[in-house]
Amino acid sequence: MAADDVWILGIEMTKFGKHPDKDTVDLAAEAAMGALSDAGVTMKDMGVLAAGNLMGAGAPIGQMLQKQIGQTGIPVYNVSNACATGATALRTAIMAIKAGECDFGLAVGVEKLAGAGLLAGGSAKSDANTWEPKGRYGAVAGVDGRIGTQTMPGVFAQIGMEYGHKYGGTTFELFAKISEKNHAHSTLNPKAAYQKRFTLEEIMGDVMIAYPNTRPMCSANCDGAAAAVVVSGAKLKTLDPDQQRRAIKVAASVLTSDPYDEACQVLPNVNTLTRRGAQQAYDQSGVSPEDLDLVELHDCFATAELVHYDNLMLCPEGGAVDFFQSGATWRDGKTPVNVSGGLESKGHPIAATGIANIWEVCQHLRGEAGDRQIENARVGLAHVIGLGSACGVHILEKAAA
Amino acid sequence: MASKQIPLVDYLALDDGDPHLVAHECVSCGARFFDRRNACASCFATEFVSEPVATTGELKAFTIVSLAAPGIPVPFVAAVIDCDGTSVSANVINTEPDPEHVTLGMKVRLATYPIGTDDEGTEAIGFGFEPIN
Numbered sequence: 001m002a003a004d005d006v007w008i009l010g011i012e013m014t015k016f017g018k019h020p021d022k023d024t025v026d027l028a029a030e031a032a033m034g035a036l037s038d039a040g041v042t043m044k045d046m047g048v049l050a051a052g053n054l055m056g057a058g059a060p061i062g063q064m065l066q067k068q069i070g071q072t073g074i075p076v077y078n079v080s081n082a083c084a085t086g087a088t089a090l091r092t093a094i095m096a097i098k099a100g101e102c103d104f105g106l107a108v109g110v111e112k113l114a115g116a117g118l119l120a121g122g123s124a125k126s127d128a129n130t131w132e133p134k135g136r137y138g139a140v141a142g143v144d145g146r147i148g149t150q151t152m153p154g155v156f157a158q159i160g161m162e163y164g165h166k167y168g169g170t171t172f173e174l175f176a177k178i179s180e181k182n183h184a185h186s187t188l189n190p191k192a193a194y195q196k197r198f199t200l201e202e203i204m205g206d207v208m209i210a211y212p213n214t215r216p217m218c219s220a221n222c223d224g225a226a227a228a229v230v231v232s233g234a235k236l237k238t239l240d241p242d243q244q245r246r247a248i249k250v251a252a253s254v255l256t257s258d259p260y261d262e263a264c265q266v267l268p269n270v271n272t273l274t275r276r277g278a279q280q281a282y283d284q285s286g287v288s289p290e291d292l293d294l295v296e297l298h299d300c301f302a303t304a305e306l307v308h309y310d311n312l313m314l315c316p317e318g319g320a321v322d323f324f325q326s327g328a329t330w331r332d333g334k335t336p337v338n339v340s341g342g343l344e345s346k347g348h349p350i351a352a353t354g355i356a357n358i359w360e361v362c363q364h365l366r367g368e369a370g371d372r373q374i375e376n377a378r379v380g381l382a383h384v385i386g387l388g389s390a391c392g393v394h395i396l397e398k399a400a401a
Numbered sequence: 402m403a404s405k406q407i408p409l410v411d412y413l414a415l416d417d418g419d420p421h422l423v424a425h426e427c428v429s430c431g432a433r434f435f436d437r438r439n440a441c442a443s444c445f446a447t448e449f450v451s452e453p454v455a456t457t458g459e460l461k462a463f464t465i466v467s468l469a470a471p472g473i474p475v476p477f478v479a480a481v482i483d484c485d486g487t488s489v490s491a492n493v494i495n496t497e498p499d500p501e502h503v504t505l506g507m508k509v510r511l512a513t514y515p516i517g518t519d520d521e522g523t524e525a526i527g528f529g530f531e532p533i534n
Contacts, residue, residue: 118469127517129520130519130520130521131407133407133411137410137412137435138412139411140409140410141409142473143409143410144470145492146409147409147491147527148480148492149464149466149469149477151468153466153468154466157464158463158464158480159462161462161464161505162462162481165461165506208465208467209466209467209468211464211465212464260432260443262432262488265434265435266481266490
């Protein structure tokens with residue numbers, strides 16, 4: 001293990017779902033204590049804390065967590081980066097270690113979202129008695145619903161349809177089949193918010209939210225937290241053999257934002273920054289897409305999963321439909337994708353997601369994934385995207401035995 | 402027709418019955434924006450001119466929204482229209498909001514419609530794109 005590598009020493013996620021008796025601090029503490037215990041260290045060892053809670057981004061979740069589990073005066077970074085918040089927190093802790101500021105860091109993401117409705121475009125602006133231009137576009141009345149949609153299911157529906165327009169082959173049924181896969185995978189994950197298998201007919205016949213996304217094809221709002229302890233390669237060498245054996249190498253940690261693109265001015269382009277992030281991650285790690293034993297990618301909607309097969313270069317450009325239809329992304333396929341059940345069934349407590357997907361990959365690389373273990377998994381990739389946009393890509397490798 | 406009209410947004414020019422959208426175009430690289438920018442997001446130049454956007458285009462992405470905030474009538478078709486190289490966000494209007502009537506690649510043109518008249522008698526005008534039959 002090279003001294004300048006960074007490793008995940010301990011990692012934990014809470015069960016995702018409804019936690020009416022726990023607040024964000026309770027959930028963050030449960031994940032953080034679990035990660036510390038998994039790592040075999042305590043808050044006393046931590047040199048940096050990075051924490052995210054998107055819905056409470058005005059409150060210092062990191063400091064609130066310290067009061068709950070241990071205050072030592074270390075630097076705290078409260079981060080907010082839409083759905084990439086968790087990955088951003090993790091990367092912040094990794095950067096502090098890479099900068100040589102400390103040997104151990106803790107990253108935490110937490111969200112309370114159970115029962116939340118549409119997360120954007122969730123309130124209609126009532127029209128005034130006199131038309132008066134307001135805001136950046138001089139709008140005299142509410143524009144959501146009059147000039148396109150601001151709802152996430154609608155935005156991501158268009159992103160999937162745009163792929164279909166460019167390459168062909170997308171149908172309502174195809175997108176529903178992606179959801180069918182992820183819900184089937186979830187039945188093996190006891191930490192998933194929903195573990196219900198749906199038939200294709202049930203998925204297609206469910207409530208339409210934004211064509212072609214029906215309700216089960218949308219990510220599930222829920223409560224949850226995830227946390228990771230990261231350590232420098234130099235320090236890891238001094239730890240005991242069992243800690244070294246279970247440590248997972250962060251072979252690549254990448255964060256990208258949108259480069260200029262003509263169309264991203266009106267519809268988010270989740271493709272370019274994901275492709276760039278993936279390319280950087282493959283270059284950093286020396287891993288190629290064919291090497292990946294499993295992938296957890298940001299299936300906030302079934303329409304999104306399809307485009308990311310292509311963006312992460314799991315298939316040839318334009319080949320995502322054929323790739324999916326080959327069965328490659330089912331858990332017994334060539335490149336299993338979202339064996340956790342994905343955000344559609346595992347759930348999507350926003351700031352927790354970017355660490356929870358890394359927890360899932362680590363479980364498999366450690367051979368500790370139980371019934372859903374992908375046998376002999378050695379390399380995995382975790383991807384998240386936050387609209388705006390921010391894309392996090394991490395490539396993780398099992399320690400050499 | 403009401404005596405006075407006002408567009409729903411400032412980038413809709415009503416222009417005496419010849420409505421069209423207007424973009425701020427970067428003088429240096431031609432990138433277009435519907436809102437104000439201090440510098441071009443593409444090339445960082447700082448000079449912009451107003452340019453009319455083509456009023457016909459092709460549907461390159463759409464969704465049919467069935468669940469929206471209270472008060473927003475559903476279903477409606479939200480779409481991205483490629484207007485001769487400029488991407489425009491708009492609803493598809495004057496057709497049935499279903500996948501039989503709305504298809505990827507269909508040709509559409511700008512259309513306006515009244516949103517309502519305020520207490521001072523001014524009529525607000527919205528826009529969408531309708532199929533070219």
